[in-house]
Amino acid sequence: MRASSVNQIILKTLEQDQSHLTAQQIYGRIRDNLPAVNQSTVYRALERLAHAGQVSVSDMGLGAAVYEAVGGEQHHHLVCQECNQVITIDDAAIQALFNDIERQHDFQVVTNHLILFGRCSACRERMPE
């Protein structure tokens, strides 16, 4: 992957701004600095960065995919399907599973921002079953 200008700006944007930005949000912020950029360029740059492991892409149940810079400490999320609450979980348990899979299936998992959907405790109390 080349050191293209859009790559650099996307990474800087994702590191500076809040996490979990949509492609359109990233596109908007980039246009502030680099007005001529095309949207397909942003989508393709995000795809490249995701494939290279520098950003994560996730469907968190919003309308659009969200992107996040992948730093040293990885994390994952639980998303409540009822109230949309987002819980952050650390990497340890997840990596244990990934290691198991790597041993059992000889497959190197690179998923770096896992989203699991379900129901939080409050929503289960509020509406059991």
Next chain:
Amino acid sequence: MRASSVNQIILKTLEQDQSHLTAQQIYGRIRDNLPAVNQSTVYRALERLAHAGQVSVSDMGLGAAVYEAVGGEQHHHLVCQECNQVITIDDAAIQALFNDIERQHDFQVVTNHLILFGRCSACRERMPE
């Protein structure tokens, strides 16, 4: 959730046809029987069925989301990002993780068709690092 006609047809379609159909493929098959159906109705019916746990929705790295009927035996997949090979894995290890999460975070995971991306052994041999 009501017993709407579109719900029934979608479930029948997913059970009869091959797995991992896109919304457009489902839409196409439904139109064969029920020509007047609108595509947004199909999307919303799929969303309902997914929320009810009767079908799974997954991004498997194709252009579009894929849907599958959820039967008694659940399964999950590993998808190679290089060669697009799809490996099916069984539920045991995954449910163990989900149980851990449920204990540690008091969060009931309902994800029923987990997709993990990575690199298969052949691709790692072919292009190490």
Next chain:
DNA sequence: AATTATAATGCAATAATTTGCAGTTGCAAT
């Protein structure tokens, strides 16, 4: 500095998905 190969971009067309809103239908309670 010129050449070359490949990655990255712009542009426009297309595809996939979501949404607002008005109207319809299924279902339960009178």
Next chain:
DNA sequence: ATTGCAACTGCAAATTATTGCATTATAATT
């Protein structure tokens, strides 16, 4: 059977995402 409510649907528009192809920028090689 009638009523009433909420779920479901159709339609059109908007949003989100992907793709083909010609052009440009980057980095390595000569």
